[in-house]
Amino acid sequence: MGILRPLGDPMRSCTLCAGPLVGSSRTVACVCGLVLHERCAAEVLTCPGCGAPLRNRLV
Numbered sequence: 001m002g003i004l005r006p007l008g009d010p011m012r013s014c015t016l017c018a019g020p021l022v023g024s025s026r027t028v029a030c031v032c033g034l035v036l037h038e039r040c041a042a043e044v045l046t047c048p049g050c051g052a053p054l055r056n057r058l059v
């Protein structure tokens with residue numbers, strides 16, 4: 001994939017694919033505050049913002 005740019009409002013959009021995070025989607029929240037879709041987090045494995053390992057902690 002490559003280097004990813006955090007969006008201005010990471011709590012509302014997936015940091016990886018920039019898609020909207022809606023209530024019905026499974027999401028993963030990093031300790032730094034970034035939120036990604038569960039499947040997006042599974043692709044990168046580490047947070048694009050802080051580099052911390054991402055696990056599927058939130059569903």
Ligand SMILES: [Zn+2]
Pocket residue numbers: 014015016017018019036037040
């Ligand atoms: Zn996504």
Ligand SMILES: [Zn+2]
Pocket residue numbers: 030031032033034047048049050051052
């Ligand atoms: Zn992070």
